[in-house]
Amino acid sequence: xxxxxxxxxxxxxxxxxxxxxxxxxxxxxxxxxxxxxxxxxxxxxxxxxxxxxxxxxxxxxxxxxxxxxxxxxxxxxxxxxxxxxxxxxxxxxxxxxxxxxxxxxxxxxxxxxxxxxxxxxxxxxxxxxxxxxxxxxxxxxxxxxxxxxxxxxxxxxxxxxxxxxxxxxxxxxxxxxxxxxxxxxxxxxxxxxxxxxxxxxxxxxxxxxxxxxxxxxxxxxxxxxxxxxxxxxxxxxxxxxxxxxxxxxxxxxxxxxxxxxxxxxxxxxxxxxxxxxxxxxxxxxxxxxxxxxxxxxxxxxxxxxxxxxxxxxxxxxxxxxxxxxxxxxxxxxxxxxxxxxxxxxxxxxxxxxxxxxxxxxxxxxxxxxxxxxxxxxxxxxxxxxxxxxxxxxxxxxxxxxxxxxxxxxxxxxxxxxxxxxxxxxxxxxxxxxxxxxxxxxxxxxxxxxxxxxxxxxxxxxxxxxxxxxxxxxxxxxxxxxxxxxxxxxxxxxxxxxxxxxxxxxxxxxxxxxxxxxxxxxxxxxxxxxxxxxxxxxxxxxx
Amino acid sequence: xxxxxxxxxxxxxxxxxxxxxxxxxxxxxxxxxxxxxxxxxxxxxxxxxxxxxxxxxxxxxxxxxxxxxxxxxxxxxxxxxxxxxxxxxxxxxxxxxxxxxxxxxxxxxxxxxxxxxxxxxxxxxxxxxxxxxxxxxxxxxxxxxxxxxxxxxxxxxxxxxxxxxxxxxxxxxxxxxxxxxxxxxxxxxxxxxxxxxxxxxxxxxxxxxxxxxxxxxxxxxxxxxxxxxxxxxxxxxxxxxxxxxxxxxxxxxxxxxxxxxxxxxxxxxxxxxxxxxxxxxxxxxxx
Numbered sequence: 001x002x003x004x005x006x007x008x009x010x011x012x013x014x015x016x017x018x019x020x021x022x023x024x025x026x027x028x029x030x031x032x033x034x035x036x037x038x039x040x041x042x043x044x045x046x047x048x049x050x051x052x053x054x055x056x057x058x059x060x061x062x063x064x065x066x067x068x069x070x071x072x073x074x075x076x077x078x079x080x081x082x083x084x085x086x087x088x089x090x091x092x093x094x095x096x097x098x099x100x101x102x103x104x105x106x107x108x109x110x111x112x113x114x115x116x117x118x119x120x121x122x123x124x125x126x127x128x129x130x131x132x133x134x135x136x137x138x139x140x141x142x143x144x145x146x147x148x149x150x151x152x153x154x155x156x157x158x159x160x161x162x163x164x165x166x167x168x169x170x171x172x173x174x175x176x177x178x179x180x181x182x183x184x185x186x187x188x189x190x191x192x193x194x195x196x197x198x199x200x201x202x203x204x205x206x207x208x209x210x211x212x213x214x215x216x217x218x219x220x221x222x223x224x225x226x227x228x229x230x231x232x233x234x235x236x237x238x239x240x241x242x243x244x245x246x247x248x249x250x251x252x253x254x255x256x257x258x259x260x261x262x263x264x265x266x267x268x269x270x271x272x273x274x275x276x277x278x279x280x281x282x283x284x285x286x287x288x289x290x291x292x293x294x295x296x297x298x299x300x301x302x303x304x305x306x307x308x309x310x311x312x313x314x315x316x317x318x319x320x321x322x323x324x325x326x327x328x329x330x331x332x333x334x335x336x337x338x339x340x341x342x343x344x345x346x347x348x349x350x351x352x353x354x355x356x357x358x359x360x361x362x363x364x365x366x367x368x369x370x371x372x373x374x375x376x377x378x379x380x381x382x383x384x385x386x387x388x389x390x391x392x393x394x395x396x397x398x399x400x401x402x403x404x405x406x407x408x409x410x411x412x413x414x415x416x417x418x419x420x421x422x423x424x425x426x427x428x429x430x431x432x433x434x435x436x437x438x439x440x441x442x443x444x445x446x447x448x449x450x451x452x453x454x455x456x457x458x459x460x461x462x463x464x465x466x467x468x469x470x471x472x473x474x475x476x477x478x479x480x481x482x483x484x485x486x487x488x489x490x491x492x493x494x495x496x497x498x499x500x501x502x503x504x505x506x507x508x509x510x511x512x513x514x515x516x517x518x519x520x521x522x523x524x525x526x527x528x529x530x531x532x533x534x535x536x537x538x539x540x541x542x
Numbered sequence: 543x544x545x546x547x548x549x550x551x552x553x554x555x556x557x558x559x560x561x562x563x564x565x566x567x568x569x570x571x572x573x574x575x576x577x578x579x580x581x582x583x584x585x586x587x588x589x590x591x592x593x594x595x596x597x598x599x600x601x602x603x604x605x606x607x608x609x610x611x612x613x614x615x616x617x618x619x620x621x622x623x624x625x626x627x628x629x630x631x632x633x634x635x636x637x638x639x640x641x642x643x644x645x646x647x648x649x650x651x652x653x654x655x656x657x658x659x660x661x662x663x664x665x666x667x668x669x670x671x672x673x674x675x676x677x678x679x680x681x682x683x684x685x686x687x688x689x690x691x692x693x694x695x696x697x698x699x700x701x702x703x704x705x706x707x708x709x710x711x712x713x714x715x716x717x718x719x720x721x722x723x724x725x726x727x728x729x730x731x732x733x734x735x736x737x738x739x740x741x742x743x744x745x746x747x748x749x750x751x752x753x754x755x756x757x758x759x760x761x762x763x764x765x766x767x768x769x770x771x772x773x774x775x776x777x778x779x780x781x782x783x784x785x786x787x788x789x790x791x792x793x794x795x796x797x798x799x800x801x802x803x804x805x806x807x808x809x810x811x812x813x814x815x816x817x818x819x820x821x822x823x824x825x826x827x828x829x
Contacts, residue, residue, distance in 0.1 A: 110663025113628055114677055115653030128667045204710055
């Protein structure tokens with residue numbers, strides 16, 4: 001566990017998390033309180049507004065966040081902010097209505113009888129009296145928002161969730177722990193601050209009220225500006241793109257191509273993507289580009305992010321583009337798919353497929369060695385013949401809905417007794433612990449070897465090819481400097497090396513950071529520049 | 543001078559006058575409760591207190607203290623609210639110094655009239671000084687003037703301002719709250735006072751004391767007061783004239799002396815009977 005490395009990223013992510021939480025809660029307050037006041041006056045509106053807020057509340061947080069991306073046609077900050085603000089509205093709205101409706105009618109009659117205008121009555125009587133109840137709603141909303149903000153990482157907004165998502169995928173419990181503890185700490189701190197505010201209000205202690213208010217403001221400001229206090233600006237720290245163990249070589253003196261600005265390297269939510277993102281970042285940096293990484297992006301948002309230029313380069317797999325974006329399911333050979341995908345990307349989105357990295361990360365079925373031996377199966381055909389009907393399949397979230405599943409079942413007349421979705425990091429453990437019989441593994445995954453699994457061969461090619469390819473956003477597609485920096489990667493990564501690199505990051509013992517794994521891989525990349533002093537070289541794998 | 547001219551008021555549940563009530567209101571029949579009973583039976587949403595005034599006419603002279611008595615639900619509070627437009631008459635006219643209140647801007651009208659509410663209605667989030675200062679603040683007084691006025695009234699009503707000005711209403715007894723309510727009504731120096739059971743929650747000694755304080759203030763300030771009360775003795779001893787409301791009608795309007803002396807209609811006689819009997823028993827005890 002490398003705690004200090006995680007802690008070095010904490011100020012930036014804490015700040016990002018606190019900022020979006022505070023903004024979302026602020027927006028929710030500014031919209032919900034007036035709306036709540038209106039709804040308190042009009043019972044018919046009340047039912048509608050509370051009903052709608054309730055419906056938003058029933059949408060699972062992650063789904064709501066993911067929905068905002070296509071809805072806004074944007075990525076990162078804005079969809080995350082909107083989803084969080086929407087989510088925070090209900091408790092504030094409900095408590096505002098309750099607070100206003102609950103004001104003693106005798107007091108309202110007095111306000112009217114003394115000649116207050118409706119506005120004076122609202123601002124000087126109703127809202128102050130409803131304030132403790134409204135504040136209780138805000139408190140609930142803020143604590144929810146802190147929790148839900150961790151889910152904004154997959155839509156491209158850095159948050160404390162970045163620790164959790166990356167940590168889960170690379171089995172880095174230190175990172176998961178830091179993320180959870182930090183989010184809990186932030187939630188508790190805000191809750192205590194708002195609680196003190198609420199208590200001082202209930203007891204009508206004005207001095208305490210101002211002390212609690214000042215403390216809360218200070219907490220929020222300190223959180224937002226945490227990175228400045230620690231030394232780096234938020235941008236620099238979020239990027240965190242200086243690898244802990246560089247791929248050797250002094251930064252080249254080549255002048256930076258100025259007009260491009262910072263290049264954003266994307267990564268989905270699994271170890272291979274983290275390693276490759278660092279490999280790519282490192283190459284770009286050595287060519288003089290400023291680089292920032294956007295990691296732990298949901299596989300549904302990462303391509304949209306590239307199209308829109310929110311990220312500039314990431315590693316995708318041809319089969320994913322073929323089935324998920326081109327919506328095609330007929331099987332074609334690897335070279336044919338590569339050229340069709342390449343043409344489609346260029347024509348439809350202006351995205352450049354720079355080339356294949358040299359390995360495939362395809363779906364494959366894997367099972368425990370002893371289980372395979374007991375059943376006497378080495379291929380999918382044999383698995384089907386052995387009576388696969390009663391078998392339990394462990395898989396990821398996507399596979400049950402993908403065309404590959406239908407084709408796998410049709411091609412081999414295979415059907416499973418039970419299909420269970422896991423987070424990929426738990427899927428391997430599940431098959432090892434005999435929770436399921438067979439899993440949809442990924443062919444480049446280091447955990448196949450580590451868990452002692454065997455991959456069943458696919459003689460009828462039911463699974464489409466999943467060649468790893470480098471995609472460039474329309475923004476940089478025509479930049480020769482970018483292409484030149486990345487071209488040495490093409491064809492340089494064999495599936496064995498990728499699997500080893502992945503295993504270095506994924507395994508339980510003697511773990512390596514993604515930077516170290518990337519540095520190790522970089523040793524195999526031929527380059528016109530000399531690559532010297534590779535730390536954590538090939539010996540480290542053994 | 544406050545003047546009621548053929549004022550009718552019907553309570554409209556949920557802001558809509560029930561059809562049965564609307565159709566009968568034009569006929570000027572005196573049996574309002576019969577209508578209401580039918581209405582309540584038919585709709586089930588008109589409570590006993592949702593009482594009406596039916597063809598009420600009277601005058602309160604400038605400087606007069608008029609007490610309004612009557613059984614619960616006789617329309618006493620409704621009568622008060624018609625003066626400062628918390629309620630509007632269904633028909634007829636309420637005027638102050640010859641001007642129809644319906645023509646006056648309701649906010650300014652209410653600010654010019656002191657109102658003591660039956661259920662106190664103190665603002666729980668404000669200190670006593672701030673509660674008393676609400677009216678002056680609405681009238682745009684300066685802060686120093688408001689503070690001085692609050693202190694003056696708290697002191698006058700037996701709540702030493704040194705001790706009480708920073709307290710909040712919930713720290714007070716019912717009687718103390720009622721005094722603050724009275725102070726608040728007087729704060730903006732109104733010429734007219736509407737008082738709804740202002741001494742109802744005070745113990746006997748304090749009640750007597752405060753009644754005398756108020757009567758003196760009424761004289762000194764030249765106020766015109768309409769005071770609603772359950773307490774017949776209070777009405778008789780404090781008021782210049784007493785108006786007896788019965789089922790939405792003026793059953794009697796007379797000076798206390800005349801009210802006791804003359805032969806009264808049954809509704810009025812019933813109201814007066816209780817204090818009279820109590821007095822007789824007290825006399826009997828002395829013998």
